[in-house]
Amino acid sequence: MKITEEKFIKDYQDRMMAMYSMAIPEASKAQQYRVLASVVRDYYAKDWQQTRTKYEKQDRKQIYYFSIEFLPGRFLTQNMLNLGITDVVLSGLQKLGLKYNEIAGREPDPGLGNGGLGRLGSAFLDSAASEGVALNGNSIRYQYGLFKQDFVNGYQVELPDDWLRNGNAWEVRKENRACVVHFGGNVWLKEDSLGHLRAVYEHTNDVIAVPYDIGIVGYKNNVVNTMRLWSAELPFNADQRYTLAEKQQVNDITEVLYPDDSNYEGRLLRLKQEYFFVSAGIQSIVRAYRKTHRNFNEFSQKVGIHINDTHPAMAVAELMRILMDEEFLGWDRAWNITTQVMSYTNHTLLAEALETWPEDMFAKTVPRIYQIIQEIDHRFRQKMVPIHGAELVSSVAPIQDGQVRMAYLAVIGSHSVNGVAKLHTELLQSSVLNGLYQIYPEKFNNKTNGVTMRRWLLVANPRLSHLLNEAIGTDWQRHPDALRAFKVLTQDKTILQKLGDVKHKNKRELATQIQEQLGIKVNTHALFDVQIKRLHAYKRQLLHALYIIDEYLQIKDGKKLTVPRVHIFAAKAAPSYYYAKEIIKLINALADLINHDPEVNNQLKIVFIPNYGVSIAEKIIPAADVSEQISLAGKEASGTSNMKLMANGAITLATLDGANIEIKDAVGSDNIVTFGMTVDEVENFNFYQSAQIYKTNARIHRILDTLVDGTIPDITTEGRDIFNSLVQYNDQYFVLADYDSYVQAQEKISQLYQDRYDWYQMSAQNIAASGRFASDYTIQRYAEDIWHVKIEDPAE
Structure with a gap:
């Protein structure tokens, strides 16, 4: 769809009337922002739907990137850039008597991430859409971000980051895609009439996971991928009445990013958060696959699940649970599929960040997942002790000394394990994960992190971008390595x-x-x-x-x-x-x-x-x-x-x-x-x-x-x-x-x-x-080496 200045002005005026029943000069800056965001979202809505349809029709392999956090930054300027409508919008707003910077400044930063981990995830989503890779984000829709930082007498004080106070203009609620997540209760295995063991759940505390989807717009290529965020809600039951305390317990799961885990209650909440978005995400993945496939013979060829750091490591056990308990596959087949589907990025050299959970807490909170990890632990030891010895195997087993060890589970349950810089990967292999490297050397590889050059130059530094365009042309915007041409000009005093x-x-x-x-x-x-x-x-x-x-x-x-x-x-x-x-x-x-x-x-x-x-x-x-x-x-x-x-x-x-x-x-x-x-x-x-x-x-x-x-x-x-x-x-x-x-x-x-x-x-x-x-190149390496998907030309 070609967006002209005239079309934009008319669309903006019409949307202002439809949303607020007022003329533009009467609207507040916040209202002007929400109208603009709504119009821009409309401009990629058809591409979003067509991207999903195309992936489904082509039976394209879908990659799902599980991360406890994403840090996308503001969407408005980035989406306009990627749609190629920046100049049209700016000139249209100017004719309407509006200042873009004042409007764009009213967009809150989404409180979905904290630092490099979340920013990397968002860079990958942006680059994947721009490269035509079918990569979907999966995380939590936090009501409050990490916290809003202020200083009082020089001390940091933490205030609520209520980024959703006025809603999120970029999200679409999809309650028809909700999932049920089970916590607690009792789980036991019962033999059915065919002699198969089936999991029976009793007295569980169920939570409804409702997805909110955000479109991730590729750079001028008509591709729009999806970041799916899950919100926790109480199950709807006309006969059930919930107390305020019960309602708050459910709200807590998706209320805040990184709750204080310095005490038992905080760690328990963190554990619930991690299982919540993992379970909802994998249920959603299996359901989507089942729409177009009769069996699981092609699951590992059509689905990849990437574990971004240790927080989503329960994905290994959750996929096993669904394949065995709900799709009735045997252990060996389910494990073979799981290990082919899962891949894992480790992001830390700090021992305290390699998550562990007390066995009693874990067993009480996610009993079926605990049972499955126990079996993974048992079979791992049974297979590896004769080859590598009990001392080495015990040192890297998923359960040891009363702790469930998530990084080790992620390595054992994945076909690929990567570090994020050459030195980091070397240190993972020689120290942090050395025991598992001895057992699975073929799994380990390096993928140095990258950043989105379009965000950090075109959006953040338009002056430098303009100079680069004048000096070396615009090819670097799609092919960042073309920045090398600027090296020739380093002797040019005018430049x-x-x-x-x-x-x-x-x-x-x-x-x-x-x-x-x-x-x-x-x-x-x-x-x-x-x-x-x-x-x-x-x-x-x-x-x-x-x-x-x-x-x-x-x-x-x-x-x-x-x-x-x-x-x-x-x-x-x-x-x-x-x-x-x-x-x-x-x-x-x-x-x-x-x-x-x-x-x-x-x-x-x-x-x-x-x-x-x-x-x-x-x-x-x-x-x-x-x-x-x-x-x-x-x-x-x-x-x-x-x-x-x-x-x-x-x-x-x-x-x-x-x-x-x-x-x-x-x-x-x-x-x-x-x-x-x-x-x-x-x-x-x-x-x-x-x-x-x-x-x-x-x-x-x-x-x-x-x-x-x-x-x-x-x-x-x-x-x-x-x-x-x-x-x-x-x-x-x-x-x-x-x-x-x-x-x-x-x-x-x-x-x-x-x-x-x-x-x-x-x-x-x-x-x-x-x-x-550039993260464009990092994504290409993940796609080719780990996920085994081709970079698709969106024009084809």
Whole structure:
């Protein structure tokens, strides 16, 4: 359908009247947004229906991506871009006397994700639709997001993220596709008249899972895939009356992303959430397959289920349950189908993130799933102990020491297991999942993460996108590796000057937002040093903060910084992660001190932007000069903010961790600044004594003393706790061990920044090399190597 300006104006006016019975000037900005979203959704509705019909008619293999979170960001601008109607809509709105930015700003960020895990899932959905891969998202429709972050006296406070208050303009409720999910009760096996064992459920607590579908629009190719989100509701029974407590128990399941799991009740709720969306999703998959297939002979050729991190690992047992209990397949056939269908991505090197559940909690909450995992455990041991020995097999069995171990279940029940960066995969094989790698070496492979270049350049950085279009054409928008052509222009001073102008304008735009939101005036000619990611000790925001203290002390000593700096942070700490919240307090206390010290003047500023999410990242990333990727080597699985910042011309300051290594390979060692211990050096650092560094290194001694001597006001408790973590408790993440190397890297950054043309050359080299990290290519590798589906030309 061709959308002209005239058609859009008429459609918008008609929809405003239909929805609100008012003329456009009378409508609020929120109403103007909802009308615009409704019109845009109409423009892809037919493509959405035709995509589903085409997949069904062609009997196309469907891949289902199970993730506890997605982080899509706002849909409006992205959907307009992918439909190719941006210019028409903008000009039409202008003729109607409306300002697009004011309207688009009323769209809430969907509260469906937290960080890199959810953002990766959304990038994959976008790229799959753009590449013609039949990939469907499956998750939870959270009523509230993780939380809305604010700062009170420098402390993080968590407020409800009521993103659904005014509804979600992009979703379609499909109550006719609802499923029943069973919790609790008793499950026992009864022999039927044919001698087969059948599962009998008694006294279960049933919950209705109602799907809400969101269309995922491919880039200018008429493909619209589906992200399905499940909402928990009470079963409808005319004879049944529910108490408020019973209603709340059901609502709790899909009320909030990542409930506090520091106590039993919170962990129980997390377990229920995970089974809820897994069970509903797999029931839906089997039902869809059954519409067009009489038996399960082709199930593994027509269906792929991808487990994104450990949260959906119960998918293995749930598919077994449905195949055996509802489709009456025998164990061996059901297991063969399940292992061919399932694939698993591991996203972490942290032992605490490899989910485990107490057996008693698990058995009580999902008794049939527990029975099936017991049988998986039994058969795994029976088969593998004669080959690999009891010690190795017990160390990686799904049940051990009273715990149900989800990562091990996911590996055993899948045909493919991948890490998300070359180093990460190597470490999975050599340490985290080494026992299972010894047993199943053929399952393991690497798929380095990627980011959507269209989102992070065309949507987030239109100025840079325009420069790229002028300089190298538009082919990079569909084929991001075409950005390599920009490398030829890194010697062109005119291009470099334009690149510098783009960066400065983006910095001015961010500076205006910072002043309006936070009342902090920043120097736009200063170096914007950016660290934006989840707040966790291993990501080492603390290392960055210590360096800021160092800079401040130099200024107080009468020295002038080589280049002025604006340090920009954005991060949320988990509500129960007390130490991470103390680091937030430290950074905010430093900001209060430094930003109001007249001796500092414009040399140094700290900005901690609250409530980090996709929309805020879209403002920060185009303005960044430096991308801080400073996790302790061997702790970060991949990182994707590193790729987004690189694509926007920021210079990466990095340890050799995660995908930083591959970024270095892509841009060359002259266009990245690295520091710190390697993974091997960390692993072999057996006699670390952080207290000795504190005693003998005068620079570090002076910096750490400011945490406890009153130099930084209002951190009496936090400063002491952080000081003790670094000195008394031996500095778990080697902050002090890497400090001197980090200082040298920062000094190199300052020296490089003084010669702007050299800096812009480095920036251009990073942009030119970034196409390699596009999620379009990552999806192609998943499709070919793991899911075994062809990339389809949507035009065919």
